[in-house]
Amino acid sequence: MLTDPLTTDAQDANYDESKIPAYTLPDPLTFNDGSTVASSDDWETRRSEIVQLFKDHVFGAMPARSPETQRVVFKIFSESSIAFRVDPDDLESELVEAKLKEFDIVLGVDGSGKEHRIRMLLVLPGNDTTNTPVFLGYNFQGNHTVHSSKKISLSKVWNRDRECATALESTRGSKSSRWPLGLIVSKGYGVATVYYGDVDPDFDDEFQNGVHPLYPELQGREDNWTSIGAWAWGLSRMVDFFESIPDVDGSRVAVFGHSRLGKTSLWAGATDNRFRVVISNNSGCGGAALARRQIGETVKRINTVFPHWFCLQHKSYNDSVHEMPVDHHMLLAAIAPRPVYVASAQGDQWADPKGEFLAAFHASPVYRMLGLKGLGIAIDTDSENVESVQAPKMPVLGKRIGDRVGYHIREGKHDITRYDWEQFLSFSSRFLR
Numbered sequence: 001m002l003t004d005p006l007t008t009d010a011q012d013a014n015y016d017e018s019k020i021p022a023y024t025l026p027d028p029l030t031f032n033d034g035s036t037v038a039s040s041d042d043w044e045t046r047r048s049e050i051v052q053l054f055k056d057h058v059f060g061a062m063p064a065r066s067p068e069t070q071r072v073v074f075k076i077f078s079e080s081s082i083a084f085r086v087d088p089d090d091l092e093s094e095l096v097e098a099k100l101k102e103f104d105i106v107l108g109v110d111g112s113g114k115e116h117r118i119r120m121l122l123v124l125p126g127n128d129t130t131n132t133p134v135f136l137g138y139n140f141q142g143n144h145t146v147h148s149s150k151k152i153s154l155s156k157v158w159n160r161d162r163e164c165a166t167a168l169e170s171t172r173g174s175k176s177s178r179w180p181l182g183l184i185v186s187k188g189y190g191v192a193t194v195y196y197g198d199v200d201p202d203f204d205d206e207f208q209n210g211v212h213p214l215y216p217e218l219q220g221r222e223d224n225w226t227s228i229g230a231w232a233w234g235l236s237r238m239v240d241f242f243e244s245i246p247d248v249d250g251s252r253v254a255v256f257g258h259s260r261l262g263k264t265s266l267w268a269g270a271t272d273n274r275f276r277v278v279i280s281n282n283s284g285c286g287g288a289a290l291a292r293r294q295i296g297e298t299v300k301r302i303n304t305v306f307p308h309w310f311c312l313q314h315k316s317y318n319d320s321v322h323e324m325p326v327d328h329h330m331l332l333a334a335i336a337p338r339p340v341y342v343a344s345a346q347g348d349q350w351a352d353p354k355g356e357f358l359a360a361f362h363a364s365p366v367y368r369m370l371g372l373k374g375l376g377i378a379i380d381t382d383s384e385n386v387e388s389v390q391a392p393k394m395p396v397l398g399k400r401i402g403d404r405v406g407y408h409i410r411e412g413k414h415d416i417t418r419y420d421w422e423q424f425l426s427f428s429s430r431f432l433r
């Protein structure tokens with residue numbers, strides 16, 4: 001029988017807290033030159049430093065944002081009406097009307113003659129809404145997997161032989177449990193999704209395909225533009241697109257993602273402050289989890305199996321993660337003062353739920369400095385019990401905590417569930433309304 005290297009690695013990884021090496025986290029509130037971030041006036045400067053550190057050492061450079069040269073043109077591919085049950089498992093539940101729109105969006109660079117096409121599925125509440133706040137996130141296997149409706153076109157997807165072909169009809173709606181569209185639309189929000197492989201196919205081809213050929217100058221360097229960097233950049237281009245259509249309110253976009261796409265949503269949120277709310281689900285190593293804990297998936301393992309996700313410089317920390325000038329609480333902090341949500345699953349130890357929670361905890365002092373409440377766990381700074389200050393207790397299962405930094409851990413495996421969405425919706429409502 002063939003052994004799946006992913007499963008074997010996950011089984012062989014360390015899950016023993018007592019084997020975590022002692023570590024000290026870099027301080028998001030200390031400038032690179034060692035001086036202290038004294039007031040909220042300093043924060044934007046320090047925030048830019050942190051984003052730059054993540055570009056240099058983790059996710060790589062991004063194309064400079066230039067509305068003059070970056071073109072986003074689009075055409076409507078299809079438009080139809082639909083109705084969803086708020087709870088598809090309950091045929092008595094409310095039926096909500098919605099609109100489905102598919103757009104072909106062309107990303108291009110003026111003067112270069114190069115362009116790249118992606119297809120977005122936009123689900124809007126009601127029949128004629130404008131200025132809708134939306135949840136924007138990639139899907140893993142094609143837009144047609146988010147719902148069984150035949151009104152959604154089958155995506156062209158990259159298969160394991162790395163060929164791009166039209167997806168099979170049988171995969172329609174196969175991931176609908178992750179996309180409770182009726183619930184989301186019933187609260188007045190839209191949902192926008194793009195197949196992530198449309199922006200960059202997820203395999204190591206030394207950045208020959210996807211959007212990478214648009215900016216070849218960003219390759220062949222230590223801070224090369226990576227796949228996570230490309231997916232995050234793509235999300236920003238989708239906000240450019242929203243800003244040009246009446247259907248969506250481009251200033252009320254919550255970006256979300258699961259797993260590798262949760263790493264991506266955090267990076268998009270840090271690099272583009274137009275995202276009003278940022279949500280990561282089970283994002284783990286390279287996402288919300290603290291790298292220095294080296295429990296579950298490690299920096300070395302992720303760099304080895306997914307070399308295209310992170311920049312060359314990141315590989316230099318494979319055996320010396322304590323030397324990274326950042327850790328991932330700073331990725332969350334780089335989103336401040338905007339709200340950020342971290343979701344974990346108890347059965348997803350590979351993603352280190354405790355490390356995800358601790359990152360949210362250690363990002364919170366930044367919010368406090370800004371006069372806001374982060375995770376909102378009271379810390380007794382006079383306490384002599386250093387342990388309780390540095391290692392707060394894990395929140396109980398199935399209970400959301402936090403204010404501008406939100407967190408929950410639920411039972412169950414690595415996945416996005418209706419429960420997760422209920423939390424995202426209620427956390428975001430304060431900021432999107």
Ligand code: GCU
Pocket residue numbers: 258259260261282283284285297302
């Ligand atoms: C692998 C990988 C994780 C990633 C996950 C996913 O398990 O090791 O880092 O989050 O895939 O994206 O599903």
